[in-house]
Amino acid sequence: MRWSVLDSPIGELSVAVDDDGLCRVRFGAIELGPERAQDPLLTAAEEQLTAYFAGELKEFDLPLSVRVGSKFERAVWDQLMRIPYGEMQTYGDVAKAVGDAGAARAVGTACNRNPIPVIVPCHRVVGAGGKMVGFGGGIPLKRHLLELEARITLETSWL
Secondary structure, three states, rough: OEEEEEEOOOOOEEEEEOOOOOEEEEOOOOHHHHHOOOOOHHHHHHHHHHHHHHOOOOOOOOHHHHOOOOOHHHHHHHHHHOOOOOEEEHHHHHHHHHOOOOOOOHHHHHOOOOOOOOOHHHHEEEEEHHHHOOOOHHHHHHHHHHHHHHHHHHHHHHO
16 A cells, blocks of 8 residues: 545545555544655545545545455445435435445444545435434544535535
8 A cells, every 4th residue: 555644624634545546544644654655546636635625526536446344334335425415314324225224323333434534425424313423533524524515515506
């Protein structure tokens, strides 16, 4: 894996790629050593994340390389990619969409294990009634991402 660290409005993000695509996003910086990895895919990921946080990008266009997760977790992560920018679904909605209506808690666990948060938008999943619960980066970061998307969605709908 090749890593870089990106400054963002939600703090530093560590981003990793392998030979097949983007494979990790972590909240906070990892120790990189004296030299930052030079990689076109890392550069593309940084550019797209920067554009996302600036409100200029609603869909990421990066190859993903996910080599972890159970069949259920992968189904959840795939469903997360289907939640439109600026919208939310509940854990129960996602559970129904992956074929197990009673698995809302398991969906929460899968979201917590998401190796590529922000890009695989687990922040768009909320508790019943829209409650702001659970997020690996913390509730304030989840709220920030949802507010960013809501603001951009509202602004662009008036154009």
